[in-house]
Amino acid sequence: MKISKLIAKIHGKLKFFIIKYFGDNKKADILIKLFISIIISSKYYFYISDRGYSKILVILLLSLILYIGLSLATYIFKILYKILRRLRAENVILFVMITFFTNEILLKVKKETDLTSWDIFLMAFIVSFVIFIFSKSFISFVKNKKKISIIFLLPSTVLLVSLVFFMFYKGESDQSGLKYVNLGSNSLESSAQFGSKVFEYGRKNEKNISLLNYVSYSGKKKKVRDTYFDKTLAEVPIKGRVWYPEKKEKSPVLFIAHGNHRFTAENFKGYDYLGRYLARRGYVVVSVDINMLNGFMKYGLSGENDARAILLLENIKEVLNQNKNEKSKFYNLIDEDNIIIAGHSRGGEAAPIAQNYNKLKYNPDNGEEYDYNFNIKGVISISPTVDQYTPSGKTLKMENVNYLVLHGTHDKDVTGFQGMKHYDNTFFTEGSNNFKSAVYVGYANHGQFNEVWSSYDSDPPQSLFINRKSLLDEEVQEDILCKYTYEFLQNTFYNKDNRDFFKNPQDYNLPKTLYYSRYSDDTFINLVDFEEDYDLNTTKTGHSEFSNFSKVSEEELFIGGYGTGNTVLSLSNSNLGKYEIFLDEKIDGKEYLQFDVKTKKDENNYKETKLYMEIEDIYGNKSKLFVDDYIDIYPNIKVELSKLQIIDKSYKYKGSMQTVRIPIDDFISSSKIVRTDINKINIGFESDFYSSILIDNIGFSK
Numbered sequence: 001m002k003i004s005k006l007i008a009k010i011h012g013k014l015k016f017f018i019i020k021y022f023g024d025n026k027k028a029d030i031l032i033k034l035f036i037s038i039i040i041s042s043k044y045y046f047y048i049s050d051r052g053y054s055k056i057l058v059i060l061l062l063s064l065i066l067y068i069g070l071s072l073a074t075y076i077f078k079i080l081y082k083i084l085r086r087l088r089a090e091n092v093i094l095f096v097m098i099t100f101f102t103n104e105i106l107l108k109v110k111k112e113t114d115l116t117s118w119d120i121f122l123m124a125f126i127v128s129f130v131i132f133i134f135s136k137s138f139i140s141f142v143k144n145k146k147k148i149s150i151i152f153l154l155p156s157t158v159l160l161v162s163l164v165f166f167m168f169y170k171g172e173s174d175q176s177g178l179k180y181v182n183l184g185s186n187s188l189e190s191s192a193q194f195g196s197k198v199f200e201y202g203r204k205n206e207k208n209i210s211l212l213n214y215v216s217y218s219g220k221k222k223k224v225r226d227t228y229f230d231k232t233l234a235e236v237p238i239k240g241r242v243w244y245p246e247k248k249e250k251s252p253v254l255f256i257a258h259g260n261h262r263f264t265a266e267n268f269k270g271y272d273y274l275g276r277y278l279a280r281r282g283y284v285v286v287s288v289d290i291n292m293l294n295g296f297m298k299y300g301l302s303g304e305n306d307a308r309a310i311l312l313l314e315n316i317k318e319v320l321n322q323n324k325n326e327k328s329k330f331y332n333l334i335d336e337d338n339i340i341i342a343g344h345s346r347g348g349e350a351a352p353i354a355q356n357y358n359k360l361k362y363n364p365d366n367g368e369e370y371d372y373n374f375n376i377k378g379v380i381s382i383s384p385t386v387d388q389y390t391p392s393g394k395t396l397k398m399e400n401v402n403y404l405v406l407h408g409t410h411d412k413d414v415t416g417f418q419g420m421k422h423y424d425n426t427f428f429t430e431g432s433n434n435f436k437s438a439v440y441v442g443y444a445n446h447g448q449f450n451e452v453w454s455s456y457d458s459d460p461p462q463s464l465f466i467n468r469k470s471l472l473d474e475e476v477q478e479d480i481l482c483k484y485t486y487e488f489l490q491n492t493f494y495n496k497d498n499r500d501f502f503k504n505p506q507d508y509n510l511p512k513t514l515y516y517s518r519y520s521d522d523t524f525i526n527l528v529d530f531e532e533d534y535d536l537n538t539t540k541t542g543h544s545e546f547s548n549f550s551k552v553s554e555e556e557l558f559i560g561g562y563g564t565g566n567t568v569l570s571l572s573n574s575n576l577g578k579y580e581i582f583l584d585e586k587i588d589g590k591e592y593l594q595f596d597v598k599t600k601k602d603e604n605n606y607k608e609t610k611l612y613m614e615i616e617d618i619y620g621n622k623s624k625l626f627v628d629d630y631i632d633i634y635p636n637i638k639v640e641l642s643k644l645q646i647i648d649k650s651y652k653y654k655g656s657m658q659t660v661r662i663p664i665d666d667f668i669s670s671s672k673i674v675r676t677d678i679n680k681i682n683i684g685f686e687s688d689f690y691s692s693i694l695i696d697n698i699g700f701s702k
Helices: 002-022 028-044 055-085 089-108 117-142 147-168 176-180 219-229 267-279 305-323 346-359 419-424 474-493 496-503 664-668
Strands: 196-201 207-209 236-238 240-245 251-257 284-288 334-344 376-382 402-408 435-441 515-521 525-528 542-559 562-587 592-599 611-617 622-626 637-639 652-654 658-663 678-685 691-701
Touching (some): 117 147, 176 637, 196 305, 334 474, 376 474, 419 562, 474 496, 542 691, 592 611, 592 664
Antiparallel strands (some): 207 236, 240 284, 562 691, 637 652
């Protein structure tokens, strides 16, 4: 009360001073509005004067219109101000606070929609108004016994209950893309052969390493993090969780690094389902605790994925040392010649970094000497980030190591298929016996690959706006990762089934969803990849010609909104288009014609491509086969990440490239083609309906 009187007293004296020495100057408002009008008009007048009108006349006329508008707006705001003055100050403050915080939350979840900032503000205002009316009418009815308030209480209660329901229901289910799925019956079942056990290492007598050469932090961020962990980044513990098969020695091992999540959660325990599954089938799984590099509110780290890689490698070193220690639980547990590393999210980027560091003698950024050289035979990235770390500013590459990357179409954290860049930058020398596979899993999200993270790809309260109804069930998504990981391990360590599962996943009895799958190995000779230049008539092994397309271009491939940096050929057909590739030299067709393909059509306007591939030899023999006879080319499927998309219907559609392998024998069976003398490859459409496809990496393989 004393503060209010003090403010009133100061205001009175200030007003008296101005009137006494300056008089009533309300008319100055006219000049102020005029100046504002001229300033605004100076920003836009040239759009009109450029049409040949007088600049002075345009500025004067535009200023007059703006002056009238400002006067009208001033009058309206004056009325609103008078209304607000009659309200209790506390009411105004609380209403503004509710609106502000609601608006801040909604702004953080609007990026999947086409809603504008004004749309979001209006929604925040309405929500605040409903909360305000409900609170006032509730107290009036319950405490003050004013029955008339029921008129406001009932509708506001209905609206508030509807709002709460909207926040907590899972969303709308739209898995309409499943109608395009026709999976085969080839079995993937592998029965458990062992019991599984688990233990943790590093809890007692822990060993520490310093990561200050790889990540720096200071100020309040350092104080908060060091206080929580009771240690600094100069003393990061080496610890984790181990699943292993009972009564089995020298088992191949998978080391897995989790990604960035709240460091208050025990994130490394999120892969227990995978550890248990693989341990029962004869593998050791080590889940590394990387929590000290994880985030919390605004105190997270950035550019630290190289530190994650080092921590992963140091854990491998410690575990393998303990594997030789007769007093250790690890003793003789692991086959040190058979190691695979994996990672999820930022850990999914750390794994390829670790594979690089494992082979390097010196760190490319600080010159630190390395001596790891573990027998890492494969790398798995699960929904990875990419390019948060680049060695000496250069693109990260991998050579002669098996690589598997999986990502979900409904990933709301890492929204685009970034790991495709790692896939494209994994190379093999002929005869290395290595392979790689990239799989875009329909209706899979980011968090359900980790049991601790679950189906929420963001923290509360933003997580309440995620549309979870379209997602695969958590158990199904986990099962997909288990099966892919197991097959990858089997094919890496034991060369099982000639990698047929990765070449032809649609032939197998997988959980029902879309698997946009790419595959390549050391036998593949890439003849055309569209990376050499921007001349549409050149290829790296010859030249090309085309006709009857509505559009032909070479463009960057985007998957889920992420630019992969890879160039592909885009063909838009409307009249029996044909694209011809002339090879400078005759080529041995080996066993398969191989290429990557993707339709640009969405599921709501998709039909079969009628795309064909034709090969020709130096003797003029030709043979043509239809792609749809060998693979179901999936359309882009509808992706609903936010429940707000239910309001504005601004849906995204996502899909990815699929690798097609057509047997050369099938071409030969309908022609006299000589497989060792092929000199031309033709791509075309049999029908004249409109279709649009992307194609890349055309060549031959075994």
